[in-house]
Amino acid sequence: MLTDMPSDRLDALIRHPFHRETGERLVGFIRDLRECRMPQDYVAFQQDLLYATLAASEARAERSRVAKRLRKGQRLPADAPDLVIGDPHDLDAWRLELDVLERVGRQLRSIGDALAWQAFRYDRRYILALRRNESPGPMTLSKDGTKHEIGFAEEQWREHRQFALLHDLTDCLRIGDVSVFGKPDQNDEQDILLYELKTNPKRRDIRQLKRTRMTAEALREGGPLPGGDNARLIDTGVPYATHLSALGDAFAHAHRDGLKTMRVPGQRGLLTLDIPAAGSKWEQKEANRQFDAQYAALLRRTRLSGRRVCYGSGDSAARNFLTAPWGIYPLQPAQCAGLIADMLVFTVTMSADNFVEELRQTGLNARWILPEGAEIGSEHPLVEIDGHGHRLRVGCAEIERLLLELTDVPTWAEGIDRMLQKLGKAESRCQPWPCFTDEYRVWA
Template sequence: MPPMLTDMPSDRLDVLIKHPFHRETGERLIAFIRDLRECRTPEDYVAFQQDLLHATLAANDARAERSRVIKRLRRGQKLPPDAPDLVIGDPHDLDDWRLELDVLERVGRQLRSIGDAMAWRAFHYDRRHILALRRNESPGPMTLSKDGTVHEIQFADQQWNEHRQFAMLHDLTDCLRIGDVTVFGKPDQNDEQDILLYELKTNPNRREGAQFHRTRMAAEALHEGGPLPGHENARLIDTGVPYATHLSALADAFAHAHRDGLKTMRVPGQRGLLALDISAAGNKWGSLEATRQFEAQYAALLRRTRLTGQRVCYGSGDSAARNYLTAPWGIYPLQPAQCAGLIADVLVFTVTLSSDNFVEELRRAGLDVRWVLPEGAEIESSQSLLEINGHGRRLQVACAEIERLLLELTDLQTWAEGIDRLLEKTESRCQPWPYFTEEHKVWA
């Protein structure tokens, strides 16, 4: 398991963030996000995906080369004659190779986060597709050493060359884990478009297995209201409520943080927001004083927000291509450089609320709500934080959904209305996965 940034010593973290591979990728992320926002036609998406594919394969190949060197050095063997050049450090030092491996792991995730943004945009910001197609294990790094990868790339090329259709490669993303390729058909005269999901075979004689079954279930869940893969009672439920957020506050906070190092503010729903521009804060105060300023201003924010009960705090740090429910940073309604900064962790933000304030907000919207996390229990280890009753149904709200509400700065009254509609629509045995309408108005 790759180390989290919060688990690294400060000196190693500093070297990792300033590593040339990391800096170069940060600049490329800005260009990728700008290019993605210009994608309009199938040809645009094909060209964009080709650029992302080349960058991804190069990063994964470089990571594999360093992994090979590390395995030899661990066994006490000499450095192989065809070893890649170590950018920073002593080529005979195992820890220097490990550092570069960690950097390239992060680069790979950052590129997959761009792939996630491509998927959201290609699906017109319809969260249903993400909820249906994420329900599988990650396939791991994309590499041409896998026969399946070569076959998928050839299939995508064929779809474009012969049919002028964009075929999206799932392995370029983290959020699309069921099926191998999605093909976007040509819109008809009513602007309706066929979207076809493919699980490809490298061996045409191979029988259909579990992956084909999951792919079929995902397609039926999207188009026919069938159960989602992995749980016979799990279904997508349309709340019918237009999605709304307060992400404009995040844009304002980062604009101030770019000038002043960091910014705190209160957000509707009795939430506290803190945004930090690491470079600006370092230039203004230095790393040690910046840390002290962060802690002091965060404490002051909590006092101003008057949070009571159990505090719930989630942050953006080190989450690129890790968070399966939250929209990817690349589609946030921010400047491309700010989105890239979130992906690369040179910009970070946290959002905090409390159990008492959260319950109060939801009860004001008419929901019968109870906070179920025991006092002193760790949020990460809990299956659910909230219990909602209504229309003869009981709903348990998981930690991941609360994290999404915070990081997307979802309007709590909108969410509460959607949950009320969900309880009204859902049968007693159903495990609902809600989605809201008109999300494109937030992300596009």
């Protein structure tokens, strides 16, 4: 994580040519993705993203091979790739490029996540269902399966004029290998077919087939999601709403002033930081002082006293469990790219007590249940809510979504209330995931 790195190492990583070049490409990718309308647009976009992803994976693999030899005390191989910065005999120089290329790979997968969200028409149900598996790791042509999947996608377009989304280009699609989008009918409905591909058709993995079947049934019939925790998607029927327009305004001010704070509905405090702008305005020590002073003033202004909950955007590209990828945020392409590359960062803070009180005003009995000092995982329950004869435990990931997406709190509370109303006796012991409607109005 960036926060674990010494400042000089972090500075070298951020300033590395690979990182700067990718940051510039991200803007073009986001702009091009927003222009995609027809299947041929998505096919062409995916091809460009595929080339960039495979090149980054190959470059990382080459440097990993050299680093392993140097770590063992062996000589630099004759066919070693050119080192962009540093002494090629210095192991740490190769480690730096490995770190840079790991970040580049995640940044490109974040673009793949944005592609997936847009292809699925910003319907979060598909992401929640297809996310429930371990990551397959970097995409590389050294795997026979990757070549097979690419060939399958090309065949779908060549033979059927259908866009086939390669899951390994993303971080959020972890069940199945390819999603094929059929031609929309007169009602704009389309079939989406999920494929688990094998280079050898006779080979079958029962666990993979079961996950694929459960995913399809969860989306079609409301059955349990794969994973063994009896999680289910519950349609709240409530249109999604956020205050993300405030984020765009805050970044516009931060681009001029380096730093901007503002209040957000739901008794939340928003702090945005434009790192290049702040760096050109202040020395590091003064920038830290400005950050601390303005954040403290924000807490006073928004009366965020007592126990607080805070989430930030930093170093989260292709790492978030539930939140939408930065590439689809309703911001300028350069701002989205800045978030992916950590040139722009923001934090959202709320009072734990104020949040509980706001939920109680909507008729929900809520309380924080995380023990003081406990470590927080993405699935760790933070809040317990009682209503309509049911008890719901809200995990860390849902609170993170509530803050980072600046979700309208009354809308979220109404969705939770509707979801609890819909839970019957059969679902009383399930882990429900609330799904809101018309999300495309926020992201498209």
